[in-house]
Amino acid sequence: MEAENSRPDAETRRIRRRWHLVYVGLGYTFVAIGAVGVVLPVLPTTPFLLLAVWAFMRSNPEAAAKLLNHSRFGPLLRAWHEEGAIPTRAKIMSITLMFGAWLIVLWRSNGMLLPAIVGTILVGTGTYILTRPAPKKKPALP
Known part of the structure; x- marks a missing residue:
């Protein structure tokens, strides 16, 4: 049964x-x-x-x-x-690229609303990335 x-x-x-x-x-x-x-x-x-x-x-x-x-x-x-975990080098690369992308949005936008929205999202994402630990073993980066 x-x-x-x-x-x-x-x-x-x-x-x-x-x-x-x-x-x-x-x-x-x-x-x-x-x-x-x-x-x-x-x-x-x-x-x-x-x-x-x-x-x-x-x-x-x-x-x-x-x-x-x-x-x-x-x-x-x-x-x-x-x-x-996220390797430190990957964190640096991602934060740098996010900042560069935000600068492009700021440069190409007519107003400040879009850069403010994108900046808020990127700050949240960047904070999450930065708060992840570094791996105990060093992985190779692509």
Whole structure:
């Protein structure tokens, strides 16, 4: 009797299968966006690869392991996944690029509303980045 109750019914399996496909699709979509970010300097790569690892952990552990063991991005992804850490050099690069992007918004805007909104978002993001610990092991940066 308990074996019947512990076995998922057809509807539950169908729902799990749908979510599995959603996570797989998200994983590959984030990898594709991250790959575009390798070529385009204005699009970050690592956040999308972090999202891909998150999605693959729920759907395709082999793909997640491939990303975590990647020669170039693996150390950064592992540092975040294992420790929630961001290397100091990556922090400096991201804060510098965010400040540069904000200066461009300030320069190209007619008023102060847009720069104020963008600046507020970037200050919040920068604060979050700066408050993350540095990894205990030094990962190689891309």
